[in-house]
Amino acid sequence: MKGVWQVFYRELRDQLRDRRTLFMAVVLPVLLYPALGLGALQMALLYREKPRTVVLLGSGNLPADPPLLENGTFAPRWFDLPTDAGRLQLVTDAPPAPGEPAHGRREELLDAARRVWESYQAEGGAAAGQAFDLAELEAVIVVPDGFGARLDQVRARLRQPGAGVNPPAETSSQSPAEASQSTPAEGADERPQPDATTSPPVPESGAEWPRVRIVYNKARDQSVSAWSRSANVLENWQGAVLAGLLADGRLDRQFAQPAIGPDVDLSIPAEVSANQFTRLVPLVLVLMSLTGAFYPAIDLVAGERERGTMETLLILPISRLQIVLGKFAAVLCFSLVTALLNLLSVGFTSRQILSSIPGREQATALAMSLPGPGSVALLVVLLLPVAGLFSALSLALSCFARSNKEGQYYLSPLLMVGMGLGFYCLSPGVELSPQLAILPIIGPSLMMKTLLSGPAGFEAVRGYLPSVLLSSLLYTGLAVWWGCELFKGEAVLFRDSDRFEPRAWLRQQWRTRGWHATLSQAVAGFAVLMLLRFFGIVGATAPSSDLSATERGMSLLKQTAGQQVWLLGLPALVLAGLCLRRPAIGLRWCWPGWKPLAVGALLAVGLFPLLVWLQHRLSWFFANTPETARDLGQALLDPAVPLWQVIGTIVLAPAICEELAFRGLLLDGLSSQGRAWRGVIISALMFGASHMIPQQVFNATLLGLALGWLTLRTGSLLPAMVMHACNNALAILFARLTTHSSDSKIAGWLLQTDVSGPGPTLPLLCAAIACCAGGYFWLSRLPGPVAASEEPSSQPNS
Amino acid sequence: MISAQGLTKHYENLSGDPFVAVDGVSFEVARGEIFGLLGANGAGKTTCLRMLGTVLQPTAGTATIAGFDVVTQAAEVRAHIGYMSGNTGIYDRMTPWEFVEYYGRLHGVPRATLRPRMESLFERLQMNDFRKTPGAQLSTGMRQKTSIARALVHDPPVVIFDEPTSGLDVLVARSLLGIIADLRREGRSVVFSTHIMSEVKRLCDRVAIVHRGRVLAAGTVADLTREHGQPDFEELFFELVSGSERASGSQRAAGSATADGVLANSSATGSETLA
Numbered sequence A: 001m002k003g004v005w006q007v008f009y010r011e012l013r014d015q016l017r018d019r020r021t022l023f024m025a026v027v028l029p030v031l032l033y034p035a036l037g038l039g040a041l042q043m044a045l046l047y048r049e050k051p052r053t054v055v056l057l058g059s060g061n062l063p064a065d066p067p068l069l070e071n072g073t074f075a076p077r078w079f080d081l082p083t084d085a086g087r088l089q090l091v092t093d094a095p096p097a098p099g100e101p102a103h104g105r106r107e108e109l110l111d112a113a114r115r116v117w118e119s120y121q122a123e124g125g126a127a128a129g130q131a132f133d134l135a136e137l138e139a140v141i142v143v144p145d146g147f148g149a150r151l152d153q154v155r156a157r158l159r160q161p162g163a164g165v166n167p168p169a170e171t172s173s174q175s176p177a178e179a180s181q182s183t184p185a186e187g188a189d190e191r192p193q194p195d196a197t198t199s200p201p202v203p204e205s206g207a208e209w210p211r212v213r214i215v216y217n218k219a220r221d222q223s224v225s226a227w228s229r230s231a232n233v234l235e236n237w238q239g240a241v242l243a244g245l246l247a248d249g250r251l252d253r254q255f256a257q258p259a260i261g262p263d264v265d266l267s268i269p270a271e272v273s274a275n276q277f278t279r280l281v282p283l284v285l286v287l288m289s290l291t292g293a294f295y296p297a298i299d300l301v302a303g304e305r306e307r308g309t310m311e312t313l314l315i316l317p318i319s320r321l322q323i324v325l326g327k328f329a330a331v332l333c334f335s336l337v338t339a340l341l342n343l344l345s346v347g348f349t350s351r352q353i354l355s356s357i358p359g360r361e362q363a364t365a366l367a368m369s370l371p372g373p374g375s376v377a378l379l380v381v382l383l384l385p386v387a388g389l390f391s392a393l394s395l396a397l398s399c400f401a402r403s404n405k406e407g408q409y410y411l412s413p414l415l416m417v418g419m420g421l422g423f424y425c426l427s428p429g430v431e432l433s434p435q436l437a438i439l440p441i442i443g444p445s446l447m448m449k450t451l452l453s454g455p456a457g458f459e460a461v462r463g464y465l466p467s468v469l470l471s472s473l474l475y476t477g478l479a480v481w482w483g484c485e486l487f488k489g490e491a492v493l494f495r496d497s498d499r500f501e502p503r504a505w506l507r508q509q510w511r512t513r514g515w516h517a518t519l520s521q522a523v524a525g526f527a528v529l530m531l532l533r534f535f536g537i538v539g540a541t542a543p544s545s546d547l548s549a550t551e552r553g554m555s556l557l558k559q560t561a562g563q564q565v566w567l568l569g570l571p572a573l574v575l576a577g578l579c580l581r582r583p584a585i586g587l588r589w590c591w592p593g594w595k596p597l598a599v600g601a602l603l604a605v606g607l608f609p610l611l612v613w614l615q616h617r618l619s620w621f622f623a624n625t626p627e628t629a630r631d632l633g634q635a636l637l638d639p640a641v642p643l644w645q646v647i648g649t650i651v652l653a654p655a656i657c658e659e660l661a662f663r664g665l666l667l668d669g670l671s672s673q674g675r676a677w678r679g680v681i682i683s684a685l686m687f688g689a690s691h692m693i694p695q696q697v698f699n700a701t702l703l704g705l706a707l708g709w710l711t712l713r714t715g716s717l718l719p720a721m722v723m724h725a726c727n728n729a730l731a732i733l734f735a736r737l738t739t740h741s742s743d744s745k746i747a748g749w750l751l752q753t754d755v756s757g758p759g760p761t762l763p764l765l766c767a768a769i770a771c772c773a774g775g776y777f778w779l780s781r782l783p784g785p786v787a788a789s790e791e792p793s794s795q796p797n798s
Numbered sequence B: 001m002i003s004a005q006g007l008t009k010h011y012e013n014l015s016g017d018p019f020v021a022v023d024g025v026s027f028e029v030a031r032g033e034i035f036g037l038l039g040a041n042g043a044g045k046t047t048c049l050r051m052l053g054t055v056l057q058p059t060a061g062t063a064t065i066a067g068f069d070v071v072t073q074a075a076e077v078r079a080h081i082g083y084m085s086g087n088t089g090i091y092d093r094m095t096p097w098e099f100v101e102y103y104g105r106l107h108g109v110p111r112a113t114l115r116p117r118m119e120s121l122f123e124r125l126q127m128n129d130f131r132k133t134p135g136a137q138l139s140t141g142m143r144q145k146t147s148i149a150r151a152l153v154h155d156p157p158v159v160i161f162d163e164p165t166s167g168l169d170v171l172v173a174r175s176l177l178g179i180i181a182d183l184r185r186e187g188r189s190v191v192f193s194t195h196i197m198s199e200v201k202r203l204c205d206r207v208a209i210v211h212r213g214r215v216l217a218a219g220t221v222a223d224l225t226r227e228h229g230q231p232d233f234e235e236l237f238f239e240l241v242s243g244s245e246r247a248s249g250s251q252r253a254a255g256s257a258t259a260d261g262v263l264a265n266s267s268a269t270g271s272e273t274l275a
Helices: A002-016 A019-046 A082-087 A104-123 A125-134 A147-159 A176-181 A184-189 A221-248 A269-307 A310-314 A320-355 A362-369 A373-398 A404-426 A442-452 A457-462 A465-488 A502-511 A519-539 A549-579 A594-617 A627-637 A643-670 A676-689 A694-714 A718-740 A745-750 A762-781 B045-052 B074-080 B096-106 B111-124 B140-152 B170-185 B197-203 B221-227 B233-274
Strands: A052-057 A088-092 A139-142 A213-215 A751-754 A757-760 B002-012 B018-029 B034-039 B060-065 B081-085 B158-162 B189-194 B206-211 B214-219
Touching (some): A002 A019, A002 B096, A019 A320, A052 A104, A052 A221, A088 A221, A147 A221, A373 A404, A373 A457, A373 A465, A404 A442, A442 A457, A465 A519, A465 A676, A519 A549, A519 A643, A594 A694, A594 A757, A627 A643, A627 A718, A643 A694, A676 A694, A694 A718, A718 A745, A757 A762, B018 B189, B034 B045, B034 B170, B034 B197, B045 B060, B045 B081, B074 B081, B170 B189
Parallel strands (some): B158 B189
Antiparallel strands (some): A139 A213, B002 B018
16 A cells, blocks of 8 residues: 555656646646637627628519518518628619619629529429529529519408408419519509409418518528528518408407417526536546546556666566556546646636626526536546546556557547547437446446536436446446556566567467467457447337337347347357357356256255345335336236247346356456456456346346356356346246235245335245355365366467 | 576567577576676577566576565565666656655665665765756766666665666766675675676676577686686687577578478479379
């Protein structure tokens, strides 16, 4: 411990004396965000949106009331904000005012707009679109002939008592194409006179009521922008037109929106910005804890080797673990400090910017949306696993580098992965779930995001806290341990500048594959299997909700069995085939005799009630079961689902596939070099981690310990398979017993139900403990593994 | 004090071809004796000393230092040796005083002992002028002295020097050799490797001539010159090395000759069958 502290203290002091590290960790965050904030403010001041040009055809056809145009442009009152008027430039075909000089560009635009509209009416979209883009038009508003006149006509009719409400059909036989050809002047001349007295309103349903159209191209940004602005103006204007119609028809103006009133938005501008800030927090913390770990980690390992001090360090009478832990603590320290300083700086800058926005309610809004002290404390706690994993990984990766420069190469992928994960968590659709909670980096950062999402955040994340922290601790521990293993290996510390040739390396791996898997093969194998599992989850399709419960359950069962076989069992076999000289030896695929199998069954019978009891005791600890798991649980109980399907999916497939993977390949590699306990514990943790749902993680880890021990003790995979199958069969039995015949005599004898569900009775527990003890005793009297002596001892000839 | 028995080290590069760096090296070093490993660059001296220093694990063979096994009792071995090589650097952002103190503390030297010992070391090695200068600003000689102080701070009974004089100017090298001679007077065992004949002649009680990972000859300089009937030590070294080269060369030639023979035979068989 003293050695760890001394190494830590030295590294910390050394890094503090390094100007580069200090700059990255302290100066950059303190200066960067205020500078960025200042820049953003400057940009906001300097930034002016470019006005968009809209061409309006048929300005003469517009009704006089309400007037869309004023002084040759849109009337300011149709804009949501008066300042928006400047963002839209209007070119109309109204005759220019007497004093205005003739404008070439204006005529050009008008001509082009007319041509586009003509070609649209004659030939359709494609040709018109080409002309539209060629002329660099942004949006064209077309007011059809006689629009205003007809509107006036309708309004006049509406004003009569007992008037109908249907619009009159077009009175002229002009097609729209012809209408657009006519010049505005002609249109004005031909305006039909309202004749309210002679033509009573005749309802002509289905007739086209000529209306104003906007022509634009959705594929061009400028056009979309022009369209959205002018559409907004026309929308507001249309509201006024409708209000006029309603008034004329002596109807309340609220009939314009008869069912839905205005929305109620409770947000205050400052709160919106504060929310934006808190959303950024997880990303800043993830990226900055990685940046903070990056440079010290390179300097502490690759830099040390480059300067030649590594060898000096290794001849000290302290263990490699102490050295790695000391260095890890120093890197972690820098990572945490960098992340927190960045966070403080971001917070401070945002506060300053927010407080520069005028508004009385802004202070309250800030107080409401900024996280409370409890949340901040939890945030720092959550930062630990993120920074810890990044520090350990950076440290381990830089073991491969011989110099600072190489270190940067090796660590860049980590930076990219970290950035990807950070941005992934930032996206609005991604929310904390049991599956995501146990993923490295994603789990903690999603938890931060939920925590900061509002006052209820703390409640929402509480259930996930154990799984996030435990899984992160596991990942960090694995990464530290990996770094330690790398430090122990001499090839990594005195690496020659060997040229790496993938083919030669692969050939070498193939040639030198042994009877048993190595540690690194096991770790790589686990990574591959977890990756496949992740793809399995992502690729899994939830059964459609219009299926019956039974059908849904069956399709889930089928999917689960498929995942077991194709994504776990088969890959494990393939990996074993690639890594092992004779897979059957490494996988311990041999007949152990009947007795070990019986012991496996006995242990399962003994352990299951204990596991149920533990889970029952700890039920407060676990979050609710996710939907799909509940559906699957339903399927187990559904009498309509054939029993063979349930047994195949829940009993046989896991017993074979999971055992091949976890007690086969992974346990073999992890327990290499005679370190049986390391293998049992880590394979159990991996087995637990692969189960995702908190209860199952817990159960599987405990079960995995027993299975691993059983496998190594008997030297065969089969007893573990039997035990696993028995355990799962008991789980089905237990579920059926508690649901279907909970009031039967046997159930009453075995189970007692309280608030947190059914649990085993005391006699059952005693019997279970007796079973376990019996199994243990029997197993300890059996002869040890026989596979070791049969194993060929000669080295493979290459 | 030091005993190496059949130390062997194989390396494997990424393409999987094995390379033998040290091949069955055995020697003994008594208390208060300076033992030299003499060999050209790449002869396997550094690998051999790194195995003694527990930084590398031998592929085969054993070695004990002060009675502790270098593989199974590595921590005790490290506590009993002072190790210094041209490769063992010092930290740029640490002063010599801090550096030596750090290593003293990590070696578990109690504070009360550490300070006077450092004072006397700094005095003896004439390091007081630069004890507060950051490592990055030290000259090669100063760095070497700092490394020696670092290697001696825990008062080890065994000192291992790997080419300590390489890159040093004549004056510094000379004073360093003086320091090594002092260590013998204090009763320490010293192993040191070099490719410079004069250093061996001046300092070493006994010497082993190493070439391609094997010990070609070992003994006192006088014994060696007498045994091989070559009064000039430098000539002796050259003769031994070139003799070994010739032997391995003829071995290789013999090997290829056999291969050729087989080839000739098979082609002859081939032509016979054709005919």
